[in-house]
Amino acid sequence: MIKKCGQYVLILALFSILFGLNLFSFEKSNDLVLKDTVQTVHADFGKDYSQSNLLEEFDYSFLGKIDSYICTSQFNGYGTEIPYSFFKVNVLHTYKGELEKTIIIKFYGGYDENNNLILLENMTYPQKNEAYIFYCNKTTLNYDADERTLDNSYVITMPYNLIKQGSQSNQRAESIVNKIKNDSLVTAITPLWDFDDGGEEPEYINTSFATAATIVLNVSTYVFLYPNHERYYKITNNKLRYLSFYSLGSLDTWVFVYDSSYNFLGGNDNVTGRGSDFTTELNFFYNFYADINQTYYIKVKFSSSSQSGSFHIKGIEDNWYSSSNINDLFWNHHGVNGNKVHFTNSSRYTTEINNGIxxxxxxxxxxxxxxxGCVGKSVSISDYTDTEPNAAVAMTSYNWIFPMTVKYNTYFFNNMTQAQRIKTVLHEFGHVLGLDEFTGKESIINVMHQGIRELTILGPADIAAYRAKWG
Ligand SMILES: [Zn+2]
Known part of the structure; x- marks a missing residue:
């Protein structure tokens, strides 16, 4: 029986309302009984994909298993004049792109209203529980637009979009996948292989900055290295935070982290201190400040150039703080009004204040x-001079009826370096944002830990407390 996608969307909406989340917690019938008539359709594409590097050609590549059939959408005047069949697919390993664990594919072909199977040339109807290697792109349509396309589905229009394991074109890729499939740790692999060259071994293409493979946070990535081998990964960071990268395995691994201009930021050989909470000694652990909208490169290798073998790497957001209770890092007051802090400034240190903001x-x-802003919910910034040796360097005060005040002591400020002034400006704005003193609680790399120091960026606990309070 033909399942209508409109019904699916309606059921989906009802389930969303009833159960809030997990849209795919129920299964629909997926009896893919072979029907008598199979009609194939010639489809001509803009180029000869048999000559293409499929990994470069498509935005996403992954090993996926057909979990279940969802529905079929018949031609309604929009799109290609054949049925589209939608399937739920479990993503086993990601080779390229960021993917959810479960996705939907929009397969060009399927059963028409007379139960004839209509397929494009050289395509086979997806079979439940079969694994395929997918090279595809995400739909640019949605159900509202054409009443045929399930939102965010991945489009399968040609044989190169889904390749059955064991097919000739993918024999070498398959051997790697089979080996890795047995490793339960793995949710992503890079080797990104290139199987066009006809050689015995796959060509690993992420061996330079230019060919670095995209790595996804919170996902273990399998790495295999030959002797004298280095592999490159990259991540584009979409919010200000600290990231940690670490390796998992029994071999002695090294990491080197670079910014978007390939400048070396730092690295690690053997794990000590904080990293011991995540991995074991011969592995690496490296924590770094990751600026918003910056790309970072991660190079990994073995400490011994003659070593070969495999390990995993994993990246996490890691705004670490040592207080057992994050609430200890909050002040009772703040100058936030809605999602803004409004301020007036009569201080002479505008450069440092702008840096801090x-x-x-x-x-x-x-x-x-x-x-x-309004009185009681705005901040007034100014300077004062107190030459007492034990006078404060700066002060932030709260009054429920008057604006908050931030005052910088020129006696100290005039004799401080710019980086020291910026650190103090960051500290006082931290109070305005509702953060308390971190002194005695968190390390000195956090601006909320008191003292004159050169510091122009926030520390991990500064960010953790802010995120906990404001998101
Ligand atoms: Zn303070």
């Missing part, structure tokens, strides 16, 4: 902006 504003949830 820019750094906090990278966290995006709360924006510090000049002007506006």
């Amino acid at each position: 820019a750094e906090w504003n990278k966290l995006t949830t709360i924006q510090i902006v000049p002007g506006g």
Whole structure:
């Protein structure tokens, strides 16, 4: 029986309302009984994909298993004049792109209203529980647009979009996949192989900055290295945070981290201290400040050039703090009004103040902006001079009826370096954002830990406390 996609969308909506989430917690019938008539359709594409590097050609590549049939959409005047069949697919390994564990494919072909199977030339109807290697793109349509396409589905229009394991074109890829499939740790693999060259071994293409493979946070990535081999990965970071990368395995691994201009930021050989919470000694663990909208490169290798073998690498967001209770890092007051801090400034240290604002504003949830606000929910910034040796370097005070005040002591500020002034500006804005003193609780790399120090970026606990309070 033909399943209508409109019904599916309706059921999906009802289930969403009833159960809030997991849209695919129920199964639909997927009896893919072979029917008598099979009609194939010639489809001509814009280029000869048999000559293409499929990994370069498509946005996504993954090993996926057909979990279940969802529905069929008959031609309604939109799109190609054949049925589309939709299937739920479990993503076993990702080779390219960022994918959910379960996705939907829009397969060009299927059973028409008379139960004739209509397929494009050289395509086979997806079979439940079969694994395929997919090279495909995400739909540019949605159900509202054509009443045929399930939102966010991945489009399968040609034989190169789904390749059955064991087919000739993919024999070498398959041997690697089979080996890796047995390793339960793996949810992503890179080797990204290139099987066009006809050689015995796969060509690993992420062996330079230019060919670095995209790595996804919270996903273990399998790495295999030959002697004298190095592999490159990259991640584009979409919010200000600290990232940690570490290896898992029994071999002695090294990591080197670079910024978007390939400048070396730092690295690690053997794990000590904090990294011991995540992995074992011969592995690496490296924590670093990751700026918003920056790409970072991660190079891995063995410490011994003659070593070959495999390990896993994993990246996590790691805004670490040592207080057992994050609430210990909050102040009772703040100058936030809605999602903004409004301020007026009569201080002479405008460069440092602008630097401090820019750094906090990278966290995006709360924006510090000049002007506006209302009494009791705005901040007044000014200078004062107190030459007492034990006078404060700066002060932030809260009054429920007057604006908050931030005052910088020129006696100290005039004799501080710019980086020291920026650190203090960051600290006082931290109070305005509701953060308490971190002194005695968190390390000195956090701006909320008191003292004159050169520091122009936030520390991990600064970011963790801000994220916990404001998101
Ligand atoms: Zn303070």
